[in-house]
Amino acid sequence: MNHALDHIVAALKAAREKKGMSQRELSSRTGLPQPKISNLESGSVDPRLSSLVALARALDLEIELVPRRALPAVETIVRSAERREVTKTTANEVRKLASALQSIGRTPIPRGIIDQTLNQLRMIEHFPLSAEQLEAIQKFNAVLKLSDADELDPATLNRHIKSVSGIRNQLAHNPPPALPPRPAYSLDDDEEEEDNA
Amino acid sequence: MNHALDHIVAALKAAREKKGMSQRELSSRTGLPQPKISNLESGSVDPRLSSLVALARALDLEIELVPRRALPAVETIVRSAERREVTKTTANEVRKLASALQSIGRTPIPRGIIDQTLNQLRMIEHFPLSAEQLEAIQKFNAVLKLSDADELDPATLNRHIKSVSGIRNQLAHNPPPALPPRPAYSLDDDEEEEDNA
DNA sequence: CGATTTGATACCTTATTCGATATCAATTGG
DNA sequence: CCAATTGATATCGAATAAGGTATCAAATCG
Structure with a gap:
């Protein structure tokens, strides 16, 4: 290769x-x-x-041919788009979980706990999550999708709820840095290259 | 396919x-x-x-994977780079011709004609050329590369010189538009897409 | 008109992807 | 501990790109 x-x-x-x-x-x-x-x-x-x-x-990607001299600018834009892609994905995942929790009927655990978790999600939604944090949310979503939540094992449900609390605490005490204000690509460089045949 | x-x-x-x-x-x-x-x-x-x-x-290109949402911005940058590539290529070609003409010894045609052509080239150099115009310059370069110009058929040489004058006149009376002042890509769009599973 | 250059076709053999299926080790979850 | 999921391997026939060489029609040029 x-x-x-x-x-x-x-x-x-x-x-x-x-x-x-x-x-x-x-x-x-x-x-x-x-x-x-x-x-x-x-x-x-x-x-x-x-x-x-x-x-x-x-994977929502396109294959493009890029002139070598345009590479730095293109890569900057691609990276910036990837960053936003991630945050959008996580936000969607969090909202999905919130709406799933909101719409469950009888629960094997106290209602107040659910409401508290919903509040935490409303905060989490606005942060970029780490890979591990995102994974935890996704897994919670997965079990809710399968088992309809009112027929769920209380221990399992509690474990997932605890993990949400954990994420909220991590974000509250150690917030991730914001996105850099301005990407550093430039369109106006002008090097000269000799090209004699 | x-x-x-x-x-x-x-x-x-x-x-x-x-x-x-x-x-x-x-x-x-x-x-x-x-x-x-x-x-x-x-x-x-x-x-x-x-x-x-x-x-x-x-071909001085790279293959890149671009997130779909970044495509408009990337394409704008690529096109802009391509435009500059073309003008740089033509300028090089014109300069090459000028230096070839300048360094010839005895010529089958009057020296004054050569000097006049050189002046025309000095102007042409600063314009983006059409494909046909570029091709004419390249062909002139080609014959000079082959035949060392002082052993050149006068008729052929004259024909090429005339084509240079033609280009100068075209540019003088019908100048090509300048590059657009600012490319219209944006990094700050924010559409929402729903993504439920 | 003759010579050259350019892009398109045709033909061959070999190498390798493709597509489908089965299986395995490791991880993860209940 | 058992079950499920995930990524990696192996195998096999069919399809096809790769690599090489020869040739042709059309355009270009002197």
Whole structure:
């Protein structure tokens, strides 16, 4: 495998992981078999363009040809978009959990606890979350989706609620830094290169 | 062939043509056989990533994965870079011609004509040229490179000199528009998309 | 008109992706 | 501890890109 290819491949893998998507889920969205995706990500194949495009589109990405001299500017914009992508994803996940909690009927635990958790979520929603924090929220969502919450094991439910409290405390005592105010790309550099034949 | 692939392929072909590079020249730079490049550009194959990367690099391009929401901004930057690429190329070509003319010894035509042409070139250098105009300059360069100019057919030389005058007159009477003052990309849009599972 | 350049086709052999399926080790969750 | 999920491997036939070489029609140019 060529070294230049890893760049693309690594970006695809990172994009999948950032979305919390498994290889099998990506497989079902693209039609590519899961083992193929594994091979691809490990850099042991030289994929065809159609495979790349299929994967990229399933991950909300496009393949673009960029003039070398425009690379710095483009990369700055891409990174900035990725940052926002993450925060949007987490916010959506948090809101989803809140609405799921709000709409449950009888619960195996006191109502007040649920309400308190909802308040915490309303705060959490406005922060960028770490990968671990996001994962915790997603797992809570997963169990609620499966079990409809009123027929849920009280211990399990309590564990998840505790993890929400934990996240709130982390954010309150150790808030993540805000986004940098201005991205540092430039359109107006002007180097001269000689090009004689 | 998939429709999504044409986008990349067409961009590669356009980039090659804009640089005035023949398929054979690109072939020798990349190691890919010329018929393969022809197939590729005609969209009749589904190339492997390594082929794409080889072609792209020979054309001063990089393959990048861009989040869909960042596409408008990225495309604006790419286009802006391409515009500057073109004007830089033409300026180089014009300067090359000027220096070639300046350094010729005995000429089959009056010295004053040569000097007048040099003056015209000094003006032309500062304009973005059309494809046809650029081509004319390149052809003049080509014959000078081959024949060392003092052993040149006077008629041929005169024809090229006339074409330079023609370009100057076109530019003087019908100047091309300047570049737009500010590219219209934005980093601060904020649409909401729903994403429920 | 003859010579050159350019892009397109055709043909071959070899190498490798593709697609499908099965399986395994490791991790995670109840 | 058992069950489920995840990513990695292996295998197999079919499809096809890669790589090389030869050739052709059209345009360009002297």
